[in-house]
Amino acid sequence: MKEVWEKAKEIFKDKVSESSYKVWIEPLKYLDTRGNTIVLSCPNQFFASWVQENYLPILRDHLARSGRAISVKLVPLEREKQAACAQLHLPKFSPTELPRPRFCNRFTFSEFVVGRSNEYAYSACLATAEGAGSHSNIIYLHADSGLGKSHLVQALGQRFLERKPHTRLYYLTANEFTNQVVKAIKNGEMDSFKRRYRQECDVLLLEQIHSLAGRERTQIELALALDPILDNGKTVVFTGNRLPRQISKLNDSLRSRLSCGLITSINPPDYHTRQKIVARKAKSQGILLESDIVDFLARNLKGDIRRIEGAVVGLIAKSSILKRPIDMDLAKEVLDDIIGEPAPITLEAIKKLVCKHFKLTVDEIRSKSRKRSIAKPRQIAMFLSRRFTEASLEAIGREFNRDHATVLHSVKRIKKELEGTSKIRHQLDYLIDMLEKGRWME
Secondary structure (H helix, E strand, C coil), rough: CCCHHHHHHHHHCCCCCHHHHHHHHHHCEEEEEEEEEEEECCCCHHHHHHHHHHHHHHHHHHHCCCCCCEEEEEEEEEHHHHHHCCCCCCCCCCCCCCCCCCCCCCCCCCCCCCCCCHHHHHHHHHHHHHHHHCCEEEEEEEEECCHHHHHHHHHHHHHHHHCCCCCCCEEEEHHHHHHHHHHHHHCCHHHHHHHHCHHHHHCCEEEEEHHHCCCCCHHHHHHHHHHHHCCCCCEEEECCCCCHHHHHCCHHHHHHHHCCCCEECCCCHHHCHHHHHHHHHHHHCCCCCCCHHHHHHEEEECCCHHHHHHHHHHHHHHHHHCCCCCCCCHHHHHHHHHHCCCCCCHHHHHHHHHHHHHHHHHHHHCCCCHHHHHHHHHHHHHHHHHHHHCCCCCHHHHCCCCHHHHHHHHHHHHHHHHHHHCCHHHHHHHHHHHHHHCHHHC
């Protein structure tokens, strides 16, 4: 039967496009034969549904013409993994052994999309997890919700346990820590509580530290627990949506401990990082998005990473439910449901923004002057016009009093400079940020 499937794959090469073959047929792997049924694995349930509806009819027609009563069954890998987990025996461990934290399996370093907005935080956590950090063994990750704090903390914890399985690692939120303090006081178990954190903890990962504001007894217990942990060179990682100095009703003792280590902020992802997030999320769903759709989503979805990932999942789900191809029209519909119609960036807006930044007049940037102080901003404006609008080369040329060949040359010139160590990179990044955040309307 495996030979039958290999021959069937050759049929698809002639029946579908090369890109469709790579996205939908190549990932299908032969698993088993059950009677007259060929069992194939595929990435997930969405993938299975799409192949079942769009490609298996081609195979069934071929098998029918050849007189073979053979059927095909698709098994999503995620279902196989769930079945395997369900069949596992309960682990045998000592009653005194520390239970393993509940980490999300996909929150790993390899799944974290790294960009300029989070590179420092990622590198610090990875170095600590690998035991290669020369910095302080206390890290404070500061970021708004949805930017990857929990992902990095859990990735650090999982890597730590991979390297040292017997590490006594505690992962909890500040609210859970508070509940433990309250319960220990109520049940007269403070000695056991203190021993757990002051003597029996190698790594402490504590999330949402800002929620400790005003909880004086919890702050005292945490500050006292930190001293022996840090004195023994052990690791502590905190996360919060505010910096230690910005958290109100925090006692000086705890604030000083939070501030004594490495403090790093995670900022909203920039355009290039958003591109990676969109493409990575789609790929994890078994979908290879066209570059123009990736660009469209990355340009218009900003801030919270969860919202970006949610938009990709929504796009794929809507395509599956409505039996529509994933194209620009569908992407615009999904985006409109999330953020409404984005304000269009016009050639006029780009021209005015560039003039304002480089202190030029509109007449100067449209002039025949070849002075570098004018020619370079003009090239940048043409590059941005090509990137942020759907205007033709001719239309852009008319806006800047140039022909389409000059526009094309300008776009290529700026792209080439960006590949090297160009001094205009920071200026371009600033202008792109202004356009993406809608600040060109100010």
